[in-house]
Amino acid sequence: xxxxxxxxxxxxxxxxxxxxxxxxxxxxxxxxxxxxxxxxxxxxxxxxxxxxxxxxxxxxxxxxxxxxxxxxxxxxxxxxxxxxxxxxxxxxxxxxxxxxxxxxxxxxxxxxxxxxxxxxxxxxxxxxxxxxxxxxxxxxxxxxxxxxxxxxxxxxxxxxxxxxxxxxxxxxxxxxxxxxxxxxxxxxxxxxxxxx
Amino acid sequence: xxxxxxxxxxxxxxxxxxxxxxxxxxxxxxxxxxxxxxxxxxxxxxxxxxxxxxxxxxxxxxxxxxxxxxxxxxxxxxxxxxxxxxxxxxxxxxxxxxxxxxxxxxxxxxxxxxxxxxxxxxxxxxxxxxxxxxxxxxxxxxxxxxxxxxxxxxxxxx
Numbered sequence: 001x002x003x004x005x006x007x008x009x010x011x012x013x014x015x016x017x018x019x020x021x022x023x024x025x026x027x028x029x030x031x032x033x034x035x036x037x038x039x040x041x042x043x044x045x046x047x048x049x050x051x052x053x054x055x056x057x058x059x060x061x062x063x064x065x066x067x068x069x070x071x072x073x074x075x076x077x078x079x080x081x082x083x084x085x086x087x088x089x090x091x092x093x094x095x096x097x098x099x100x101x102x103x104x105x106x107x108x109x110x111x112x113x114x115x116x117x118x119x120x121x122x123x124x125x126x127x128x129x130x131x132x133x134x135x136x137x138x139x140x141x142x143x144x145x146x147x148x149x150x151x152x153x154x155x156x157x158x159x160x161x162x163x164x165x166x167x168x169x170x171x172x173x174x175x176x177x178x179x180x181x182x183x184x185x186x187x188x189x190x191x192x193x194x195x196x
Numbered sequence: 197x198x199x200x201x202x203x204x205x206x207x208x209x210x211x212x213x214x215x216x217x218x219x220x221x222x223x224x225x226x227x228x229x230x231x232x233x234x235x236x237x238x239x240x241x242x243x244x245x246x247x248x249x250x251x252x253x254x255x256x257x258x259x260x261x262x263x264x265x266x267x268x269x270x271x272x273x274x275x276x277x278x279x280x281x282x283x284x285x286x287x288x289x290x291x292x293x294x295x296x297x298x299x300x301x302x303x304x305x306x307x308x309x310x311x312x313x314x315x316x317x318x319x320x321x322x323x324x325x326x327x328x329x330x331x332x333x334x335x336x337x338x339x340x341x342x343x344x345x346x347x348x349x350x351x352x353x354x
Contacts, residue, residue: 023269023272030268034261034264035254035261038254039250042257043250052260052264056268059264060275119237119244120245121241121244121245123249123252123255126249132245136245140246151242151246156250179211186242186246187238187239187241188238191238
């Protein structure tokens, strides 16, 4: 059983009910995945409103494509493929996608006194250090979408390498190298903010 | 352990993939190497920082996320309704065409022609035909001295 289903009706049962005409069952699926879907979408498109549109459109698309779902496979990897493609399309059409080169100046600018810095671990921590949040977002924006998708699926959603490879249609080795590159960029941002 | 090997282990640790038996060796190296210790802290922080960033956006959009189910189901119902409207139009689009053809045939029906049963072996569909998704309508001209007839053929029937 998928860990996201624990304590509830299995995804497969909800899909069968949806295909039999029960829209409420699809509502249950949405409630199950909307939070994670939003976190992934916002990581890729970088904007909350755009991420909401992406999640909504991907759920509608999933509803109409549900008859193509292969029972026995994971619903969430199947759905995430739609979601990530939708998010990447949205990103490429948006103004944010205009070439954002990595800018070394993002690496400095933390006003915190030396020694007072702690890496943010919660939204509240990060909200207190808005400059770091902005720098992280810009660093994410500067990554090619295939690097951004990998690090968001791994770090934000917690997907396994093979699941990411399935969602993105690439090899596990490619996932690992993209992850290494993306993590390296973000690490530099964090280190420089720590050093002030 | 040298710094190069330590860096590989640091990334594996950040990913949760470092075997437990390798952790002690890495910890020993980090205790004596401030540069690697800093690297380890920064790499380990990328995940929580990204989750924190997503968390901030999610908090900002929590009300909209709460009604996502309603938004999506409304969107599905809307597209379903639009599909129904398109289907209805496609299904009945042939009716006005059939009426127009019937009126034309009535107006131009030749008087005093032979109305005995007609069993042609060949004839031309010469004047006009109109198709919709549901039916094909044809005005059939069987020759100079014969009345024209209207055919309405529903799809999937002959």
